[in-house]
Amino acid sequence: MSAEAKKQTLGFETEVKHLLHLMIHSLYSNKEIFLRELISNGSDAADKLRFEALSNDSLYEGDSELKIRLAFDKENRTITIADNGIGMTRDEVQEHIGTIAKSGTKQFFEKLTGEQAKDSELIGQFGVGFYSSFIVADRVTLTTRKAGASKDEGARWESSGEGEYTLETISKEQRGTEIVLHLKAGEDEFLDGYRLRSIVRKFSDHISIPIIMTKEVVPSYKDEDDKEGEEAEAKDETPPQPEDETINSASALWTKARQDIKDEDYNEFYKHVSHDWQDPLVHVHSKVEGTNEFTLLLYVPSRAPFDLWDRNAKHGVKLYVRKIFIMDDAEQLMPRYLRFIRGIIDAGSLPLNVSREILQQSKQLSTIKSGAVKKVLGMLEGVAKNEPEKYEAFWKEFGQVIKEGPIEDHGNKERIAKLLRFASTHTNTDKQDVTLEDYVSRMQEGQDKIYYVTAESYAAAKNSPHLEIFRKKGIEVLLLSDRIDEWLISHLDEFDGKHLQSVAKGDLDLKTPEDEEAKKELEETAKDFESVITQIKEVLGDKVSEVKLSQRLTDSPACLVADVYGMSLNMERIMKDAGQGMGFGMNKKPIFEINPGHTLVARLKEEQDDARFADLTNILFDQAILSEGGQLDDPAAFVHKLNGLLQGLLK
Structure with a gap:
């Protein structure tokens, strides 16, 4: 393949261009987060390789010590973040970096306001880790090779973030991904070892694989006047050799005791697993012992993710087995009504070589899921009881999703009902x-x-x-x-x-003495309205199943009531809007109730002109539909009849 055929210049999607512009201008005040995002991506790549290698050890290519290396070059003004994780193919680079293949992207951009503070919050919900590179860099070079691929199947991606990128096939000796940030003018603060280490310890100390930086070894002597030492140094032509230094704790946060973890540690781990940029609303960290032993660290976000209503979106809980990542789309771990939950579950009782197929049939995992759901519900119950303002914020973001709970989770229906x-x-x-x-x-x-x-x-x-x-x-x-x-x-x-x-279905029975008395009075009144009810039924025909006097109306002339076992009129409208073809014709026809004490109904009783009676009846029926939020089949006819009635009153 020729060099020209290997290298392409391609344009970003419109959404990516928009996003890059927002990244640079909305998030500049918090620019150090670029390092957290790139390290998180490297950690995810290592997790994925570790899982794939469970069934194919050759993917390690003789190097099973997973790590992330961080370096800077003052002379060339670059920062390099490299991992030896799963890596990417050329096609995967184009798919993951050249485009934003996420449902709901259009709706996300429609929410943007142009106000930096509000937009930065929305960007955090969207999760755009790699693009944060352009906050501090005016050129980014990414080289990668998929684990197990040949050395000449590497890929290099490069862009200045201004609408285009180049992509070419290259030879890459080692698997994994290396990202080189060519810093913008004025970003020299990041060309400093102490500054980079402090960012890592602040944001990424919990990453469970080593983050390595080079530590310069400076010779020291016991006595400054030690002439022999100086002479030895002068004769030694070999310069001091650099040493590698692990700058994070490199231990899984969830394995630590809760009393040993600070709130900021919990918050930064949340941002790592969720790629959200805001602190979580609340979390639960628990170890469950017994036959099915597992540890969980689960979070409720402060804001709903942009794809909350996308049924194809991945769930936010990662499954580990004894600190080994297994998968990040384990739908078996959390029901759909808790799809906003983020975090990890580490199952000590599952086999390491567990597959997705095995998980689908696993009784152990079903037990773990049940236990995890109970922990989440307990957490929400505690917030509702002890922190009502925080629960109010939670309900505003996730209330409609929690309402799916009694539908989906019959076993916890009572507990969920108390949270509604x-x-x-x-x-x-x-x-x-x-x-x-x-x-x-x-x-x-x-x-x-x-x-x-x-x-x-x-x-x-x-x-x-x-x-x-x-x-x-x-x-x-x-x-x-x-x-x-x-x-x-x-x-x-x-x-x-x-x-x-x-209140809009079936007969009304309020179980009070006054109610019983009112029923008797209504039965007496109905005798005087028998002919009116018969005539209304003739006018409306098959639009209604029954016409009767109403016990529930005091001010309105009429209303529509659904059968006690039938579909509500609101539900019919929802189904019809969803293209299900529902309407009065596919459900039992509504009952038309009239208020005998209303002036318009009294006028019906006195009306001798059949045409005017029919017009007034249809007007009352159409008004009843409108009061239910329904739509008229023939609005023009309604307006014509109403105008005719009004003109008659003016004569």
Whole structure:
């Protein structure tokens, strides 16, 4: 292959260009983190090689001592970070560095504001370790070779970070990756051994493989006037030989006793495993002993990762077996409703040669997962009880994900239910801060149900006509407006022995003496409205399953009620929006309830003109759909009928 064929000049993706610009301008005040990010990448590469070599020892190529080497060159103004980990092929270099192959990238960039402080936080959520090189360097050269590949299958990548990069095939003697940063003017502070060592000890001391730097050996003599020593030095033509020095503790943080670990150590380890740039919100560090012995160090991030809703995104918990990395995408370690959890689980009871296929069938791993989930739930329960402000911050970021818990994890449904937070008519705010325990403690005497309403927004839930009788009687109702709430409520049908009941489904039975009296009065009133109800049913036809007088309305003229076992109107709308073709035609038709005490309904009773009766009936029906947050099949017809009614009033 000719040199011209081997070397290419390629353009970055638009997203990468944008990202590089942000890296340079938004993160400059915290520029030393570039070293942490590159060392973390080197550590990950070593972990991956160690795992691959479990089944193919030849990948070590005779060198099984994994390490990261850090060096600087004052004359050429460069910093070099090299590892002897797994390395990359040329195609992998192009895939991982020339592009950002992440779902949700477009949405991530749409969130950027142009404000450096806010954007730097978002960049931290995105996780862009390698690109941090360009904060301090105006040119970066990366050379790499995949472990097990031939020496002439190396690759060199180089860029000034301005839109293009070169990529060529080279010969590389040793496996692994070497990154050379050609520093910008004014960055000479990093051409200093003490400065680099201090950064490593601050950010990367927990890395479990040695980080090596060269230590100059300076000869010293007992007596400054020792002429023999000076003469010996003068005669010795061999210069002092440099020595290697390990500048980190090189021990797995999670194996240490908790009392020996500082908060900043925990925080820096989190940033290493998550590639987040913010401190975590909370963590749990625990060792579980017994038949299935394991240690875990798990974190809740301060902010939700940008790909939280990407179902194909990798989970954030790494699996180790006796400090040997196994995999970083172990879905068997953490359920999807805890997919935001970051950290490690080190399983001492699993075999080192465990494979992904074995893991899928492993009862031991299932037990470890169950234990880890209990530890996470216990951590969240502790925060909710002892640090309510911190839990409020957690709920704001991850509440909707936790609501998936009762759907997915039936065994822990009660525990998860206690962690849930909702808006309600008690607080009269869209803030989700009401627990189910709070609700139960405020239930009225004789009340045996937890009432809720679902809607597409908080405003729609708060203003639902279904709440009118509950407000009148002072009965609290949960206001559910997250999309996940419909699925949640279908799996969480009771709490503390109390059934959860939608105020928009089925007949209303408030179990009070006043309620029984109101029912009797309504039955008497219904006799006077028999002909009106019959005529309304004729007008609406198969749009409704039934027309009846309403016990739940006090102010509105009409509303739609779903069958007690049917799908709510809000759920129908969600399914329809998702392309599932749901609508009134695919679910049992709603019940149309009218308020006999409302002026418009009274007008219906008196109306003698069949056309006007039909128009008014359709207007009331369409209004009921709109009050549920629904969409009209024919908005123009609604407007035409409404205008006709208004014109009639003006005559």
